[in-house]
Amino acid sequence: MISSNIKPTEGEMEILQVLWQKGQATVREVHEALNKKDSGYTTTLKLMQIMHEKGMVERDTNQKTHIYKAIVSQDKTEKQLVTKMIDNVFNGSAARLVMQALGNHQASADEIDEIKKYLDSLK
Template sequence: MSNNNIKPTEGEMEILQVLWQNGVATVREVHEALNKKDSGYTTTLKLMQIMHEKGLVERDTNQKTHIYKALVSQDKTEKQLVNKMIDNVFNGSAARLVMQALGNHSASADEIEEIKKYLDSLK
């Protein structure tokens, strides 16, 4: 199955975030990084096995402990999810998404400066 248009679930996105940050990780390392009190190790293992079947991660089985690595890029995945959200939630308006995001989360002075530079580059 091609992973070009796979939309990861919320749980899969949490695992991908750990893999993107670490490069590679075992199920145990991912589970500990997620620090989920309400789900067990076997839940993380099952989810990562499903992600492997979907083509979201690859699994190196050369060692006793399997090592996982993300097969989808963080940038491409984020773009797909944002585009889907803009279409489905904000009626196709990127401006509404940005205003909602900035209105609900306080951005640091550095982040605001970065956003201003980005907006200036679009003019």
């Protein structure tokens, strides 16, 4: 069952990022992509099993090595998390979120151009 209100943990988000990038992957491939020295393979496996139970990923068990794929949309998940952050952290102000993000992280010239184009399209 796919949840309409996705609330992935930080670890689950890291796994989703790998699966969104790769399309599909084994637990070993995800674990290697995460490159976590402090966390073992079995931890990644357990997290992915929990994600399967939550309806975030599906797994193909037709082969010896199970293949996992994200079944939650990257765009929808990002929108839900950003909305939650705007509401809970920035008291409903999208402008404060954007200013904080741009103040704390160096945006490239291309990213700034993209942001400007997006803002112009909203006018």
